[in-house]
Amino acid sequence: MSRKGILITAGVLLVAVAGAIVVILAGGKQSSATASGPEPAKTTTVVKTDLSLAQDFSGTLGFGEETQLKARSAGTVTWLPASGAKIGRGGVLYKVDNKPAVLFIGGTPTYRKLDAPGIKGPDVKVVNQNLADMGYHSKSAGNSDTFTAASQAAVKKWQKALKVEETGIVDLPDVVVLPAPVRIGAVTAQLGTSADGQLLGYTSDVKVVTMQADSAIATGTKVDISLPDGSKTTGVVAAAAKGPEKQQEDNPVGGGGSKTTVTITVDDPAAVANAEGSVTVKLVGSAKSGVLAVPIGALLAVKEGGYALQVVTGTTTKLVLVQTACSPTALLRSVARGSPRA
Structure with missing residues (x-):
């Protein structure tokens, strides 16, 4: 929408006044006097309308913006995914010393070695859930926060599929827990270098x-x-x-x-x-029906605070205090960045 269009659609401000009245437009260049006397002031009529506040x-x-990923262990970078690759649950994010770091989906990262039955905690539940979702553990066991003998057996099945040593142990470098599948962005590390810095960036998939x-x-x-x-x-x-x-x-x-x-x-x-x-x-935004509106130029700021309208009654005028439905300053800001419509 052009700026001209924005000004036209945004140049109306709702006011809480009663009745159909005529008000003088405030501001603007004053007309010079003529031989027959000064020209009448410009006026406008308060109209009743419906308002739907919307912004573009x-x-x-x-x-989206990339998040940087570091390795969870020291060593040599031996494998990296291609930029643009999409990696889901169970996919390999990188390899250090030829050991894969696998993506698990969840809200709690692993923070300790899971190497014996009886370990409990939210990190264990994430491991059990992912093993179940990948088909290595039962669905019921996937809801458990306890690392059991069945969990160890499931880990061994998973390790066999990865073609790594079947220890039944989940160590810190083995998995990276993220909230959702990812898309690989810029790959900053190089094969054969030390895995002590940023390896790659990732975004939503x-x-x-x-x-x-x-x-x-x-x-x-x-x-x-x-x-x-x-x-x-x-x-x-x-x-x-x-x-x-x-x-x-x-x-x-x-x-x-x-x-x-x-x-x-x-x-x-x-x-x-x-x-x-x-x-x-x-x-x-919010919608209002049956409200009264005038152009912004009709409003007068009063010394005590707030706004008023200069109302014409016959040949006399008077100031009527009004309550605006939104701040004129806020409306001007909205005009600058979007297009609220009345």
């Missing part, structure tokens, strides 16, 4: 939308997404992280501040599988 943001469709906002947006918020080819889909805010404070030169209302990086997951990954580039994200 520019976003980028891709795999499905495309997401990232965008910048001036304020926090709650996770779980539903959004509409317009794709580069004109098609539309929907998504939900998965994360919102506030960045460092910095001066914003393009802020028309002045002041520095920090941007919030918003990550949006797409409800139908197949809809964006072959798409890339810029998208438009529509964030729909």
Whole structure:
């Protein structure tokens, strides 16, 4: 949408006043007097309307920012995946001294050696669940947080499939626990070098939308997404992280501040599988019906705080205090970054 279009759609502010009245437009160039006297002041009529607050943001469709991955053991890097490879549960992320580090899906990383029956904890439950999901353990045992003799037997089956020594022990270098499958980004390490630095970057294995906002947006918020080819889909805010404070030169209302990086997951990954580039994200806010509205230019700031309208009654005028449905300053900020519509 062009800036001109934004100003037209955003130039109305809701006010809590009663009745159909005429108000004088504040500001602007005053008309000069003529031979027959001064020209009448410009006026506008308060109208009743429905308001749906929505904002459009520019976003980028891709795999999101990369997270760096380090090896969990010292040694020599002997194998690395290709950039762009997608790795799911049970897939190998890298090898150090020819020992594979396998991706397990879960919320708690392994933090100790699991080498004897009787060990309990959330890390054990993650191991049991992954062994069950890969078919090496029973489904019921996958819900247990206890490392048992059956767990050791399942580990040996898994190790046999990996073609490594069948010890029945899960050591720290053996697995890397992440929340979801990943897509490999930039591979920074080289084969034959020491595994003491960053090995590679990884992202989500499905495309997401990232965008910048001036304020926090709650996770779980539903959004509409317009794709580069004109098609539309929907998504939900998965994360919102506030960045460092910095001066914003393009802020028309002045002041520095920090941007919030918003990550949006797409409800139908197949809809964006072959798409890339810029998208438009529509964030729909609250709706109000039967409210009264005037152009922003009709508002007068009063010394005591708040706003008023200069109301015309016959040949006289008077100031009427009003309560705005949203801050004019906030509305101007919205005009600068999006397109709220009334």
